[in-house]
Amino acid sequence: MKKVLIITYYWPPAGGPGVQRWLKFVKYLPEFGIEPIVYIPENPTYPILDQALSKDVSPNVAIIKRKIFEPYALAGLFAKNKVKKMSAGIIPNSHKQSFTEKVALWIRGNIFIPDARVFWAKPSAKFLDKYIRENDIDTIITTGPPHSLHLIGYRLKKKLDLHWVADFRDPWTTIGYQKDLKLSTYSEYRHKKWERRILNAADQIVVTSGTTKHDFSQITKKPIEIITNGFDQEKVASVPLDHKFSLAHIGSLLSERNPAFLWQVLSELVNEVPGFSDHFELKLIGTLSPEVLESIHLYQLDSFVNNPGYLPHDEAIKQQRSSQVLLLIEINSLHTRSIIPGKLFEYMVSGRPILALGPNGSDIAEIIEHTSTGIFIDYGGKDVLKRTILAFYESYLEGNLTVEPVELEQYSRRNLTRKLSELLH
Numbered sequence: 356m357k358k359v360l361i362i363t364y365y366w367p368p369a370g371g372p373g374v375q376r377w378l379k380f381v382k383y384l385p386e387f388g389i390e391p392i393v394y395i396p397e398n399p400t401y402p403i404l405d406q407a408l409s410k411d412v413s414p415n416v417a418i419i420k421r422k423i424f425e426p427y428a429l430a431g432l433f434a435k436n437k438v439k440k441m442s443a444g445i446i447p448n449s450h451k452q453s454f455t456e457k458v459a460l461w462i463r464g465n466i467f468i469p470d471a472r473v474f475w476a477k478p479s480a481k482f483l484d485k486y487i488r489e490n491d492i493d494t495i496i497t498t499g500p501p502h503s504l505h506l507i508g509y510r511l512k513k514k515l516d517l518h519w520v521a522d523f524r525d526p527w528t529t530i531g532y533q534k535d536l537k538l539s540t541y542s543e544y545r546h547k548k549w550e551r552r553i554l555n556a557a558d559q560i561v562v563t564s565g566t567t568k569h570d571f572s573q574i575t576k577k578p579i580e581i582i583t584n585g586f587d588q589e590k591v592a593s594v595p596l597d598h599k600f601s602l603a604h605i606g607s608l609l610s611e612r613n614p615a616f617l618w619q620v621l622s623e624l625v626n627e628v629p630g631f632s633d634h635f636e637l638k639l640i641g642t643l644s645p646e647v648l649e650s651i652h653l654y655q656l657d658s659f660v661n662n663p664g665y666l667p668h669d670e671a672i673k674q675q676r677s678s679q680v681l682l683l684i685e686i687n688s689l690h691t692r693s694i695i696p697g698k699l700f701e702y703m704v705s706g707r708p709i710l711a712l713g714p715n716g717s718d719i720a721e722i723i724e725h726t727s728t729g730i731f732i733d734y735g736g737k738d739v740l741k742r743t744i745l746a747f748y749e750s751y752l753e754g755n756l757t758v759e760p761v762e763l764e765q766y767s768r769r770n771l772t773r774k775l776s777e778l779l780h
Contacts, residue, residue, distance in 0.1 A: 356390045359779055360487065360495045362479070362507050364472060366395040367412055370405025370665065372606070372697035376524055376584055377498055378411050379768040380775060387776035391416060392492070394483065396423035396475060407667040421482055423475040426467065457537070464536025468545050469527070473503040480510035487515060494779055498522040500530075505553045512556055520778060521557035524584075526567050529690050550574070559778055564718040566693030582774055583722075584697040585766040586704045589669070594677045600631075600751045601661075602710070602744075603638035603678035605671050605698055610644045611686045614712050616734060620741045622654035624748070631748065635659050640666055640674055675705040679756055680747050685713035687734040692717045700766050703728045708758040710743065728760045 361381065365374040381391045397420035412418075467473055487495070495517055497508035505521050512519045527550045528543075538546070554560060554575040561580050562568050568579045602621075625632045637651075639662045651657060666674065675681060681702045685691050692714050699719060702709050709729025711719050720731035732740050750756040764770060 356385070356388055357494070357780065358390045358392060358490065358492045359384070360392045360394060360483070360492050362394045362483075362495060362497045362504050364396060364399065364499075364501050364504055365401070366393065366418075367409040368404045368406050369399070369401040370403035370408065370668070372584070373500070373524065374405075374408060375668075375697060377522075378408060379585070379587055380772050381416055382411050382413065382587075383769050383772035384776060385413075385415075386769070387773055389776055389779055392419065392490075393417070394419045394421070394479070396421065396472075398422055400425045403665055405667050407669050419486065421475075421479060423472065425474075426462075426471045461537045464538045465542040468542060469506075469549055470501040470503050472501040473506065476503055476506035476510065479507045480514075483507065483511060484514055487511065487517065492517070494518045494520070496520045496522060498524060499527075500525055502527050502549075502553075505557075506549070509553055509556050512558075518559070518779075519557045520559045520561060521553060522561040523567060523571075524563060526570065526690075526693055529570060529693075561775070561778070564693040564695050565721075566716075566718050570693070580774075580778060582771055583695060583766060584700055585768045585771045586700040586763075587768045589672050589701075592673075594673050597636065597677050597679055599636035599679070600634040600748055601636040601638050601678045602680045602682055603640065603674060604682040604684060605640045605675060605702075606696065607642040608639065608644060608647045608684065609686075610646045611688070612684055613644070613647045613650055614684055614687075614734070615650055616737045616740065617682075617684070617712060618650050618654040618656060620737060620744060621656060621659075623741065624744060625656070625659070628745065628748070632659075634748070634751070636661055638662075638674065638678060640664075640671060672701065672705075675701060675707065678707055679751055680744075681705060681707050681709050681729070683709055683711035683713075683719065683729075685711075685717060685719065687714050689714065689716075695719055695722065699723075703760060703763055703766065706758065708747065708756065710747070712740070726760050726762055726766075728758060728763075 361377060363377050367374060381393060384391045393416060463471060495508055495511060497504045499505050508519045508521060528546050551574050554571055557577060559578055560571060561582050562571060563583050565581060568581055571579055637656060637659045639660060642665060643662060651660060683699055683702060685694055695718050703726055709723060711723055711729060711731040713719050715733040723729050723731050730743055747756060
């Protein structure tokens, strides 16, 4: 069986979508003749924990751990809650940032390049150099973010004769929050320099969307393969549908992921449609930024909100399958057209219709359209959004709010792993 070393930061007990991509690949790779060996930090600073994900880690998988120094851990001694939120991607609007937050963001963007886990790269490369030689490994995979893990692959590639696959779960210099890091001109140059260096040194690039492939193809001639995230066959007991007309969003709503036109439409429906206020529930499962809470309050929707906070993955799956409509919300920006949230694929097999909001030209739209799993509306479509929610509501009242997906199997974790394995043999 071919050995492949996978270098990742996120691994159970880490929670959130970042951990699940490679957790599931590792789960299925042995079926395709590949023995995964996983390298992770011994003492990471994870913003979210989910012990339930550990059940997917086979006891037969070799897992190597080495200590990591993270400035987040040190900064957390002084401003624990703020640092934890920023580590999870909750960055307050610039006009509401405290002095401490402004300084932390400047340091994050200008001192730690490409990110605050960069100190793990050099010692990891030194340790893995020896391990790879001793264990006859000829293929390695690095996955980011954090993109500093690609520096490990870069260092190993320079010293050893091996095949290096660089996996990008998200873009690098074009990701939405990059502009919030208060980068100097020189720091922005260094980020782009490292991005170009990594993309041209790796043997194979893997991305999750067509837009990211297009953007990267302007930087490198190396082969780029699209392998999206996907869904697993979750063993979840059957759950009844909510009695309420529930619109549910699973996951964090950051400062900029705040669709004011959605809150406005819902407020109008509450006030204009007889009976709507009696049936309506807005389920926001995850961390909410202060800006989102303020917007919801502005449109007088507070009394309809059910916000239990972050839920373990298996509980989140149950919520997906019990909700009447599933909300998928992406930031309205050119830079987020390439973002395809991992939860989209779980939504697609939930049996519930998806209402997705995002920028015009989003890669999400094509997937939803081709699988007949819901409706995508861009931020200019307020009237379309209102008509769509009203149509969903009328179907709910009639008891026939359903969805009939097609061609979903291409997004199963097993089939996606088969596609990955073809790149590794």
